[in-house]
Amino acid sequence: MSQDTLFDKVWDLHKVANLPGGLDQIFIGLHLIHEVTSPQAFGALKDKNLKVKFPQRTVATVDHIVPTDNQSRPFKDNLAEQMIDTLEKNCIEHKIKFFNIGSGNQGIVHVVAPELGLTQPGMTIACGDSHTSTHGAFGSIAFGIGTSQVRDVLASQTIAMNKLKVRQIWCENKLSNGIYAKDLVLHIINQLGVKAGVGYAYEFAGPAISALSMEERMTICNMSIEGGARCGYINPDEKTFSYMKDKLFSPQNENWENAVKWWKSLESSDNCIYDDVFKLDASKVEPTITWGITPGQSIGVNQKIPLLNDINPNDQFIAGEAYEYMGFKPGQSIKNTPIDVCFIGSCTNGRISDLRVAAQVLEHHKVAKNIKAFVVPGSEKVAKEAKEEGLDKIFINAGFQWREPGCSMCLAMNSDKLIGNQVSASSSNRNFKGRQGSPNGRTLLMSPAMVAAASITGKVSDVRDFINK
Amino acid sequence: MSIKFKPPMGKFSRLNGKCISLVGDDIDTDRIIPARFLKCIDFDSLGKSVFDDDRKTLKGNHPFDLETNKGSSILIVNSNFGCGSSREHAPQALMRWGIKAIIGESFADIFYSNCIAIGIPCFTLPKESIKKIQQYSDIKNLFLEIDLFKSTAKAKDLKFNLEIKETSKKMFLSGEWDATAKLLENTDLIENKLNDLPYIKFNIN
Numbered sequence: 001m002s003q004d005t006l007f008d009k010v011w012d013l014h015k016v017a018n019l020p021g022g023l024d025q026i027f028i029g030l031h032l033i034h035e036v037t038s039p040q041a042f043g044a045l046k047d048k049n050l051k052v053k054f055p056q057r058t059v060a061t062v063d064h065i066v067p068t069d070n071q072s073r074p075f076k077d078n079l080a081e082q083m084i085d086t087l088e089k090n091c092i093e094h095k096i097k098f099f100n101i102g103s104g105n106q107g108i109v110h111v112v113a114p115e116l117g118l119t120q121p122g123m124t125i126a127c128g129d130s131h132t133s134t135h136g137a138f139g140s141i142a143f144g145i146g147t148s149q150v151r152d153v154l155a156s157q158t159i160a161m162n163k164l165k166v167r168q169i170w171c172e173n174k175l176s177n178g179i180y181a182k183d184l185v186l187h188i189i190n191q192l193g194v195k196a197g198v199g200y201a202y203e204f205a206g207p208a209i210s211a212l213s214m215e216e217r218m219t220i221c222n223m224s225i226e227g228g229a230r231c232g233y234i235n236p237d238e239k240t241f242s243y244m245k246d247k248l249f250s251p252q253n254e255n256w257e258n259a260v261k262w263w264k265s266l267e268s269s270d271n272c273i274y275d276d277v278f279k280l281d282a283s284k285v286e287p288t289i290t291w292g293i294t295p296g297q298s299i300g301v302n303q304k305i306p307l308l309n310d311i312n313p314n315d316q317f318i319a320g321e322a323y324e325y326m327g328f329k330p331g332q333s334i335k336n337t338p339i340d341v342c343f344i345g346s347c348t349n350g351r352i353s354d355l356r357v358a359a360q361v362l363e364h365h366k367v368a369k370n371i372k373a374f375v376v377p378g379s380e381k382v383a384k385e386a387k388e389e390g391l392d393k394i395f396i397n398a399g400f401q402w403r404e405p406g407c408s409m410c411l412a413m414n415s416d417k418l419i420g421n422q423v424s425a426s427s428s429n430r431n432f433k434g435r436q437g438s439p440n441g442r443t444l445l446m447s448p449a450m451v452a453a454a455s456i457t458g459k460v461s462d463v464r465d466f467i468n469k
Numbered sequence: 470m471s472i473k474f475k476p477p478m479g480k481f482s483r484l485n486g487k488c489i490s491l492v493g494d495d496i497d498t499d500r501i502i503p504a505r506f507l508k509c510i511d512f513d514s515l516g517k518s519v520f521d522d523d524r525k526t527l528k529g530n531h532p533f534d535l536e537t538n539k540g541s542s543i544l545i546v547n548s549n550f551g552c553g554s555s556r557e558h559a560p561q562a563l564m565r566w567g568i569k570a571i572i573g574e575s576f577a578d579i580f581y582s583n584c585i586a587i588g589i590p591c592f593t594l595p596k597e598s599i600k601k602i603q604q605y606s607d608i609k610n611l612f613l614e615i616d617l618f619k620s621t622a623k624a625k626d627l628k629f630n631l632e633i634k635e636t637s638k639k640m641f642l643s644g645e646w647d648a649t650a651k652l653l654e655n656t657d658l659i660e661n662k663l664n665d666l667p668y669i670k671f672n673i674n
Contacts, residue, residue, distance in 0.1 A: 013666070014662070014666075016655055016658045016659055016662050017655050017658055019651060019652075020639075020643075020645070020651075021636050021639040021640045021643065021645060022635060022636040022639060023636050025652060025655060025658075027659065027662045027663070027666070029666060029668065029669075036507050036556075037555070037556065037557065039510035039511070040510070040511055040512055040557075043510070043511060044649075048649065050649070050653075053659070054663065064507070065508060077508075079508040079509070080508060082510060083508060083510060086510050120668060120672075122667070122668060123668060128555060128557075129554075129555055130553065130554050130555040130579055132555075143579075144555035144579050145555060145579070145582075146555055146556070146557035146560075146579060146582065146583035146586060147557040147558075147583075148557060148583065148586035148587055148648070149582070149583075149586060149648075151649060152648050152649050152652055155649050155652070155653060156649065156652040156653050156655075156656075156659060157659060157663070158652050158655075158659055159648070159652070160648045160651070160652060161582070162634070162636060194495055194549060194552060195495070195548065195549040195552065195575060195577070198549070198575065198576075198577060198578050199578065225553075225579075226553075228549070228552065228577065228578070229578075230578045230579055249672065251668075251671040251672055255670075255671035255672075256671075258667075258670075258671050259667075259668070259671045262667045262668075262671075293495075294495050294497075294552075314494075314548070315494075317493065317494050317547075318493070318494045318495050321493065411499070411504045411554075412504060412505070413504045413505065413507060413508060430497075430499070430553060430554075432497045432499045432500065432553060433497075433499070433500055433522065433523075434499060434500065434503055434522040435499050435504075437504075437505070439503075439522035439525060439526060440526070
């Protein structure tokens, strides 16, 4: 059993009680909600005649269903309108802070909370969304929950949960030029598999992790869940503190000093114990792309689709399904695979640094003929910053559509969808069958820079050919 | 069909039902309930949309469409079932289709806790046992009797020792798997905890 890791310290601090059934009752420091997984939870509160216990500890925004072309109300999609309307009413009724469209602070919940300083080291953070693991980049313990648990957090600010085990993922050396956090996390998931993290929290550590910016760290923790780990985190350091300084909800003045002092004490101790340690050499990571239907089915851009015999016997069944669904032949190169749609956005890679990197690749280039390319900033703040830097112009001049913030085609709950068996080069997090809105649509996950490169050539390309000239 | 769906309640220790086998690893919650069906403010209509894309692709040959599987309530799955999105809509859709328990090689974390929270016990068995059940139920209808207390599943000529997390087992046997009331019993402790947390003090803005 792990001891004295950041996870242990934060878990123990938030433990309210041992429940009779053997679970721990854990206090949730920050509860984030959005329109998709909260309405039924509010409905259940009403049925049970319960109130929101600490309304000031819940913050709402709207992201999954928002259109990214025309956000004027009422939305064209009646169901989407009904969902935002329900969230608005629930927030008013229960006095919950809501960052609505046009507030300047709306966006994907996992982009918004960190940029506002709501996400802080040492907190427990829960949200009815599996990518809540993103917030672990700050040294918080953050995980996705279902609607019944959203109800529990609203009603009691606590949930019942088994303590997780802790696996440290130690990333030695540094990523090479043209290789990004997305490549690293796809590589980690490939190495460990999509279910190795079940029952675990992942602590990402080592020189390659320390060298990452806060936004890159969020990309890493964001995809912990794709490796099966409900929670992923990184010990806070000076980069964490300097990112947080002077954010809207960050501690101010003398509170700031106290906060930093406390945050520093949370770090996994030198002699802490992990349940497991996994080491890898980050300098060996290549631009990485998924070829299959799970985020673990990935290869380097210059590698070939694996042969069935080269795949672990336990993963052969899903590999067979993936060849068929994706239309790839074992042994075929992934490079030069024709692309139909390019999507830059999502809670994984929709932040300002992602847009900067993609714009840098795109500058002085044009999107290839017949490619639909669009960029969806992760939040209103990201969009504003990008416009101030002129990034929107670079995207538009290259032939990208510039959209309004939201989750968009990561999960296609709005009108941004693949059509038929289109292939998308996507900076999002899931390549599941049908994930991007068409039951036979095909998704290739990659870094935003790689999406930009693919948009220029119209096929899977090595971004290093564009940036290392 | 107009009978209103009643969610499970209270203690339960035994469960009988017909098995429906769904072969495949890493079946994610997007496949169980595609995102377009999440545009709803209640779970009521989800049952008919379970596995919608997979069913359309298989044109009537999906296990959830086969006549022989009608009335099944014990779902038999393989490894890492329910991975991906935290959407509780996935187990809600399965439950509203008629699933009352799931037996599999392994489950994704969030899916598992969602199932327990809404009253669907999830059991694990080794790969070979799952294969045996899936092959058996492909040939003829397999009715299993699950005894939660003893953690066994029995049919006429089959018997399996099921694994279930001890915490989940206790909750179902005691009838305390609906967590909210249990959590609220500790209201004083919750309030003390709020006052004790360092970050509550330095986040006054």
